[in-house]
Amino acid sequence: MKFIFADAQDTIDPNYDFLNDEFSSDRVLQRTDKYPHEIFKKKPYDGMLISRGLLDDGVYKSSSKAYSAAQSRRLRLQGVKNFLRYFDGEIFGDNGAFSYHKLDEPPYSVAETVDFYEDCGFDYGMSVDHIIFEYDKRFDTDAEFDDNFKVTETMQKRYDITLNNAKEFLHECRVQNVNFHPIGVVQAWSPQSMKSAAKSLVALGYDYIAIGGLVPLDANLCEEIVAAIRDEIGFEIKMHLLGFAKAKQLERFVKYKITSFDSTSPLIKAFKDSKNNYFAPTKYYTAVRIPSSDTTAALKRKISSGVINQNTAQKMEQQALNAIREYDKGNTTLEYTLQCLKAYERIFRDKVPLDRYKDILSSKYWQKCTCEVCQSAKIETIIFRNSNRNRRRGFHNLWQFQRELEELRKGHNIKC
Numbered sequence: 001m002k003f004i005f006a007d008a009q010d011t012i013d014p015n016y017d018f019l020n021d022e023f024s025s026d027r028v029l030q031r032t033d034k035y036p037h038e039i040f041k042k043k044p045y046d047g048m049l050i051s052r053g054l055l056d057d058g059v060y061k062s063s064s065k066a067y068s069a070a071q072s073r074r075l076r077l078q079g080v081k082n083f084l085r086y087f088d089g090e091i092f093g094d095n096g097a098f099s100y101h102k103l104d105e106p107p108y109s110v111a112e113t114v115d116f117y118e119d120c121g122f123d124y125g126m127s128v129d130h131i132i133f134e135y136d137k138r139f140d141t142d143a144e145f146d147d148n149f150k151v152t153e154t155m156q157k158r159y160d161i162t163l164n165n166a167k168e169f170l171h172e173c174r175v176q177n178v179n180f181h182p183i184g185v186v187q188a189w190s191p192q193s194m195k196s197a198a199k200s201l202v203a204l205g206y207d208y209i210a211i212g213g214l215v216p217l218d219a220n221l222c223e224e225i226v227a228a229i230r231d232e233i234g235f236e237i238k239m240h241l242l243g244f245a246k247a248k249q250l251e252r253f254v255k256y257k258i259t260s261f262d263s264t265s266p267l268i269k270a271f272k273d274s275k276n277n278y279f280a281p282t283k284y285y286t287a288v289r290i291p292s293s294d295t296t297a298a299l300k301r302k303i304s305s306g307v308i309n310q311n312t313a314q315k316m317e318q319q320a321l322n323a324i325r326e327y328d329k330g331n332t333t334l335e336y337t338l339q340c341l342k343a344y345e346r347i348f349r350d351k352v353p354l355d356r357y358k359d360i361l362s363s364k365y366w367q368k369c370t371c372e373v374c375q376s377a378k379i380e381t382i383i384f385r386n387s388n389r390n391r392r393r394g395f396h397n398l399w400q401f402q403r404e405l406e407e408l409r410k411g412h413n414i415k416c
């Protein structure tokens, strides 16, 4: 069960100046900024994944392009391993079907996708799929008497596109004798249709398949799908779960022999989740919000409308930062720190989650964690404030997640 980290170019400036909130003077984004695997001695993941949809390579223009046009060119020129400076695990490529879900057909052709994987030097490449958002087991049973569970033309078309592309993809890989290992993607709407799609891929000759469309589904539904597919194709075929973010529920999937799964969730939760921002072995903590008074929209509005004076806001911000840093050193009390946090945050937010702040501050987990981020950035790791703190916390989460996965593998005698 390998954890494959889906990259979105989230890097950190290793010498960021937290006290002055400034980048290091010798920073050259692409050269001096670091990826998670360059920060930690112990692996933060088993492999990486790049989604084609995140590239600005002139083929398809979607709203979210984590890779600029220049980076996309360089990726192809240097190859994925040199670009990511990652030589410690395998690199997967997929098309990022979510990024083009609104289109009738995928924007990438099969032949051109094979060239892309091959040119970039991926270890594994996924067939060109088209996402199906509908999923319900009642599509298998209720279609006759409930119109809600009739398979629509669009669903069937996407299923057919995914399967036809997988057929063409494998053929093309064989003809060209490619260096990467092809993976066939399953997209379907019910246990039975998942089974049929997986069975077809195996019949085509795939020995590694990937299950798509899991992102919006809860762990029960994911398990229903995985169980159905294993029931159909047995346990010899390798299985990858695309965008599988069930961090705390991995144990129930051990029995299905999951070869690999990709996720970006441990990193993203650090700054996108409303509560669960900082991973510890037994629980998730909420990061402490002390946003910059210069850049916080809600605060800027209050300043410009005269509700609050800018100097007062800056003073309260500094007080909150000083208090939390002094608390870390043992120089001030938890109560005083919470007071300062509350005073500042109340300017721009009605409800301050003081109980959750109390929880993380009293745990002092950042002092106990042995990862390189917590050891070097200390209390700054748990402050919700600009990308260099927020991403560091995300890096810590990846590291912590991988440690838990390794424990799980050890406990179940799984090699990887």
Ligand SMILES: [Zn+2]
Binding pocket: 369, 370, 371, 372, 373, 374, 375, 396
């Ligand atoms: Zn840590």
